[in-house]
Amino acid sequence: MRSARTAVRRRVSRLPPVVRGSLLPVLLLLNVVTTRPPRELPVAVTFTVVLMLPLVWRHRAPRTVFGAVAAVAAVQWLLDVQLPADIALLVALYTVALHSDLRDTLVAGAVLEAGGVLACLRWATDGAFLTPFVAVTAMIVAVGVLGVHVRTHRAYLAAVEKRAVRLEREHDQQARVAVAEERTRITREMHDIVTHNLSVMVALTDAAVYAQHRSPGKATTAMLQISETGRQALTDMRRSLGLLRTGEPDALRHPLPGISQLKTLADQMCAAGLPTRIDLRGGHAHVPATAQLTVYRLVQEALTNTLKHTPAGTEAKVRIECSTETVTVDVTDSGPRPPALATTRSGHGIAGMRERAAAYGGTLRAGPLPSGGWGVHTRLFLAGSGVVSA
Known part of the structure; x- marks a missing residue:
């Protein structure tokens, strides 16, 4: 049974909006045509059309549409014409509750409640006023509460979606800032590493060239220092770029430079x-x-x-x-x-x-x-x- 209702809902939801909006008026007109005697058809059809027609614009002007439908219902009450199309009043009330604030919803509900009292006084059978009055009041309250609930739920979902969009935007901004900071850090590290080590290597190379004939041993020592400086530079560059893994041997031979390594730095500068x-x-x-x-x-x-x-x-x-x-x-x-x-x-x-x-x-x-x-x-x-x- 539940699967059958679900299938019907899916099929109805796939229909174009114009077709979905015309289903209820068509059904009410068919009811009037099939249940009313021929002499009452003109009045019944006219009131049915006039009650249902304003609902086409209910989402654009909910309060105006409710007022128009209520006015037509008042004329209908004066002429003592009962119609199933009075359900248009509940539809209009729901639309007011869906699109307007609580004050407008309470005013529309009070107007509809007053109309319900008048309808029960005139059309209650055998003087049984209480039962139809309770039923009408319950429908009015249920429709109003449903409209307010749907409006609140939609507002909540819109706020959650807006917050999610804002958080995503902030996350993207933070990510861009983090990327920019990381690029600045890497650029600064690369500048220090490359500039320092190349300067030392150039100085050591000049010293090696100068000493290669007079003191080959010192030239050899300078060349070895150039090689060690180059390896140090490569290690520092790999560490700064995040490519050096903790388990690699170079991580143990070349720890993160600190105050303790200043003595080694001084020796390197002395050699240069x-x-x-x-x-x-x-x-x-x-x-x-x-x-x-x-x-x-x-x-x-x-x-x-x-x-x-x-x-x-x-x-x-x-x-x-x-x-x-x-x-x-x-x-x-x-x-x-x-x-x-x-x-x-x-x-x-x-x-x-x-x-x-x-x-x-x-x-x-x-x-x-x-x-x-x-x-x-x-x-x-x-x-x-x-x-x-x-």
Whole structure:
């Protein structure tokens, strides 16, 4: 039985809207034609058409249609004509409840209830007023409640759909921001890795060429250092691009650079021709790995700039001071800079250093020192990320 009703509903739902909307008026007209005597047909057919016709526009103007149907029903009551087409009143009430607010629904329901009382007083058989009155009232309340429920349910679904669209849009925006941040991170890492290692390799190559005839042993050592520097660069690049798996041997040979690796960095710079001294003050075991990586990259970039832009004989000094809340980084050198370089810096090195420092609430100062040479200074704040002057 239930499957049969479901099949009927599916077939009806597939019909065009015009056909579905005309089913009820056609059935009511057939009822009038088959049940009314010939002398009552003109009046009955006219009232049936006039009651049902306004329902065509009920979704566009629900209150107006309800008023028109109620007016026709009042005339029908005055002429003492009973028709099944009075169901149009319930349809109009449902439409008001579906498309209007609660106040309009209550007003329409009160009007319909008053009409129901008048209808029961006139057409109740054998003076039995209560039974038809209760039945009419129950239908009016049920139709009004159904319309309000459907309207509320539709509004809820619309709100849920709107929220889902908003969340999806926000998710897409967050994804785009994350992608942009990741691209910036990778670009910054690639710049630091490539610039530093290539600068060291160029310096070592020059030293090897210079020493190949006078001191073949030193040339061989320089070439081996070039090879090791290249492998280190490849490992750092693979790690930054997220391609290095934890189980691979390189992950154990080359851990994530940090403060502990600054000594190795200094040795590398010394081998490239830049004597570098590390002065580490305070314990750094409590410093997060990401902050240690930032310190390492800041020192690496500063030393790379010194190696690239200063003459032979320049010395560099790195001082790292760690406390429970901050890490202070100072990189100074004794070499002069070209006048143009002392006033403006090109490329992405200094900009990348400022971004790294800003991630930990610090500002970076880079420029010539009063006593000569060049200095880079910043302070990283481990407890927060607010921008604080270093």
